[in-house]
Amino acid sequence: MDEQRRRRVAVIWVAFAAAMAYVTLLDGFTxxxxxxxxxxxxxxxxxxxxxxxxxxxGMLDFGEGE
Numbered sequence: 001m002d003e004q005r006r007r008r009v010a011v012i013w014v015a016f017a018a019a020m021a022y023v024t025l026l027d028g029f030t031x032x033x034x035x036x037x038x039x040x041x042x043x044x045x046x047x048x049x050x051x052x053x054x055x056x057x058g059m060l061d062f063g064e065g066e
Contacts, residue, residue: 017045
């Protein structure tokens with residue numbers, strides 16, 4: 001996966017995380033099941049954005065360099 005496409009996908013995941021954070025915190029954080037699930041979605045979105053942006057150890061190369 002080329003660098004420009006990875007960065008574009010990372011921006012999409014950050015936008016998803018921001019939207020989920022907005023929806024989760026819109027009516028206040030009360031630590032019920034919905035808010036915890038929303039917080040988990042935010043963390044997963046940010047984690048995926050990091051993986052796509054940083055590409056640690058060439059994880060997203062899928063063996064192209066071999």
